[in-house]
Amino acid sequence: xxxxxxxYLPLLLLLGWGNAAEARPVSWPGGWTVMTMNDPDMNAxxxxxxxxxxxxxxxxxxxxxxxxxxxxSVELGNLLKRxxxxxxxxxxxxxxxxxxxxxxxxxxxxxxxxxxADWEDRRFLTSYTNRFFYGGDIDRYAxxxxxxxxxxxxxxxxxxxxWLMLQADYDAGKKDHASLTPLVRLFKSTFLxxxxxxxxxxxxxxxxxxx
Amino acid sequence: MKLxxxxxxxxxxxxxxxxxxxxxxxxxxxxxxKVNGLVCDFCARAVEKVFRGQEGVEAVGVDLxxxxxxxxxxxxxxxxxxxxxxxxxxxxxxxxxxxxP
Numbered sequence: 001x002x003x004x005x006x007x008y009l010p011l012l013l014l015l016g017w018g019n020a021a022e023a024r025p026v027s028w029p030g031g032w033t034v035m036t037m038n039d040p041d042m043n044a045x046x047x048x049x050x051x052x053x054x055x056x057x058x059x060x061x062x063x064x065x066x067x068x069x070x071x072x073s074v075e076l077g078n079l080l081k082r083x084x085x086x087x088x089x090x091x092x093x094x095x096x097x098x099x100x101x102x103x104x105x106x107x108x109x110x111x112x113x114x115x116x117a118d119w120e121d122r123r124f125l126t127s128y129t130n131r132f133f134y135g136g137d138i139d140r141y142a143x144x145x146x147x148x149x150x151x152x153x154x155x156x157x158x159x160x161x162x163w164l165m166l167q168a169d170y171d172a173g174k175k176d177h178a179s180l181t182p183l184v185r186l187f188k189s190t191f192l193x194x195x196x197x198x199x200x201x202x203x204x205x206x207x208x209x210x211x
Numbered sequence: 212m213k214l215x216x217x218x219x220x221x222x223x224x225x226x227x228x229x230x231x232x233x234x235x236x237x238x239x240x241x242x243x244x245k246v247n248g249l250v251c252d253f254c255a256r257a258v259e260k261v262f263r264g265q266e267g268v269e270a271v272g273v274d275l276x277x278x279x280x281x282x283x284x285x286x287x288x289x290x291x292x293x294x295x296x297x298x299x300x301x302x303x304x305x306x307x308x309x310x311x312p
Contacts, residue, residue, distance in 0.1 A: 028257035028302055053257065053303040084248030084305040086278060122250055122275065157255040157275050190256045210253060 025077035025095055025116070026056045027210045033058070034209050039181075040202025041065055041143075041171075046075075054079045060097060066174070067139045071110050073099025088121035101135035108136030125149035125163065144170045149185065161187040167196065167204075176200060240272070240281035242290065245308035246299055249278050257302045265290065265298070 027033045027050040035046040042065055048058025056077040063070050075097030083090040093116040101110035111134050118127035129145045149165035163185035170178045181204050183196025190211060196204035249255060255273040258280055262271045267288030272281040280299075284290065292309050299306045 027253075028260050031257070031260065053301060079303065082248065082303055084246075084303075086247050086307070087250070089248040089250045089254070120250055157252055157273050161252065187252060189252050210256070 025058075025093055026050050026053065026079045029053055032211050034211075035207065037206045039204040039206075040179075040198055040200070041169075048075070048077060050077075060099070064103075064139055067103050069101055069103025069135065069138045071099050071101045071135065073097040073110060073112070075112075088119065090117070090119040092117050101138045103135075103138040106136075106138060108138050110135040110138075120149075122154050123151050125151075125165070141171055141173045158189060161185075163187065165194075165196075239312055241284040241311065242282040242295070243310045244280040244282070244295055244299065244306055245310075246278055246280055247305040247307055249273065249275055249280075249304060251275075254304065258299060258304060261298050261302045 025033070025048065027048075029050065029052050031050045033046070033048045033050070033056065035044075037044040037046070042062055044060060044062040046058060046060045048056040050056040058075050058077065060073045060075055061070070062073075075095060077093060077095040079091060080094050081092045094113075095116070096113040097111065099110045101108045112131055114129065114131040116127065116129040118125070120126070125147070126149070127147045131141075131143045131145075133139065133141050133143070146168045147165050149163045151161060151163050153162065155161045165183050165185055167181040167183060168178065169181070179198050179200055179202075181196045181198045181202075183194050183204055185192065185194045187193075190209060192206075192208040194204065194206040198204065246258070249258070252275075255275060259271045259273055262268050262280065262282060267285050267290065268282055269285050270283040272283075273279075274281070282290070295309055296306045
């Protein structure tokens, strides 16, 4: 099993990781980020520290609902590239993690990796995230998430910003491959909350704070 | 279920006080920096944090509408342009112009 895991590892690390949450995985130099993510597939708690504005190190605890498994991991987030324009910004992130998955009385080494790309101005936002997860016999998946969003009004720094978004998820390994989730993002200073309701009846609730 | 409840409580605690958190800085400033990439409060907070940690900086303002960072400096202090450019770049953004009255 370990050998099989090691065979997958280089591929996993190359492909990059994207968390289900769409908040920024890298903060300012010396900044901390805490995220909780809850959706029909999983519950997760993430804590990371950014020594610079270009990478972060962190820990993730995740409960994967469908196999009924848990995972604890350490992870590395990289801002590979940022494009700064006068009125907009685009980013490319790579995130990868190594840990242990627990499920069905078994314990397996786990790894995940993925890319996340986004573009936003103050009115519109679009993003794409993938996540490739290997947890031995406990769980394996490749998940893709895309978002579009619009801000109904443009607030100043420190105001409450509101985004209306539509999230599309695709996981070929799941019984229901694809899903759509309309959601609302409220964003104030460095606190971000997202609440949505999947068209198949599942709720989404995410929270991010940077400090 | 516990994490759902924690998430909801954090959200209510942090987001719901629906009022601006930061006063805008009026009047002339010692340094005005035009920056590309300032599009959200995370960006604004990042540059604010970085400049607030600098010796001699009395106040930092960020205006997302004009894409400007303004600095008020203590009397007798100065921050050279190359240091400003380095601080903004290290925060992940790009300086396009630095103006001093």
